[in-house]
Amino acid sequence: MQYQFPRVNKISRDEFLKIREQDLLFITNPGRMGDEDGSTFIINTTDGYKVYRIDGWCFGDRTGPNFISYSEMADQFPDWSSSIGTVEENEDSLYRYVYMGFGNGLSIKKDLYEPFMKHLAFAVDRYAENRNIDRSEKEKNKYAIIFNVWDEAVVNMAADINVDLL
Numbered sequence: 001m002q003y004q005f006p007r008v009n010k011i012s013r014d015e016f017l018k019i020r021e022q023d024l025l026f027i028t029n030p031g032r033m034g035d036e037d038g039s040t041f042i043i044n045t046t047d048g049y050k051v052y053r054i055d056g057w058c059f060g061d062r063t064g065p066n067f068i069s070y071s072e073m074a075d076q077f078p079d080w081s082s083s084i085g086t087v088e089e090n091e092d093s094l095y096r097y098v099y100m101g102f103g104n105g106l107s108i109k110k111d112l113y114e115p116f117m118k119h120l121a122f123a124v125d126r127y128a129e130n131r132n133i134d135r136s137e138k139e140k141n142k143y144a145i146i147f148n149v150w151d152e153a154v155v156n157m158a159a160d161i162n163v164d165l166l
């Protein structure tokens with residue numbers, strides 16, 4: 001997975017356990033291909049959006065005091081965990097879910113969903129145009145394209161609303 005974030009932060013277990021789910025803006029869930037090894041998540045802070053990455057779930061041989069497992073992520077963010085794969089909007093959920101192919105997905109905090117989707121649509125169109133992908137192929141490969149450009153859409157959305165990515 002290519003990241004276009006200016007910075008992707010590592011996080012300690014202590015820092016992770018202090019995150020409140022209501023501060024979680026975006027979070028990926030791993031799938032069978034592409035990003036099966038972890039999760040990227042973005043939280044809202046007083047200084048801007050902070051991007052974190054936890055990995056080593058599938059292919060890593062990680063253990064130790066700072067390793068955060070998938071089940072611990074699900075326990076820390078139960079609403080995210082229950083939203084995975086739910087493409088229909090659930091009034092009780094904090095998130096809207098976007099499928100990204102092969103089980104990969106992105107949960108987006110509801111109040112950011114519409115602004116984000118405008119940037120995502122633009123990023124998908126630009127990706128297809130730059131690679132000379134016609135409309136039918138773009139539709140057929142939509143989920144894989146989303147997987148490749150969701151981070152770009154976050155960067156552009158943050159710039160559009162004048163929020164720093166940390």
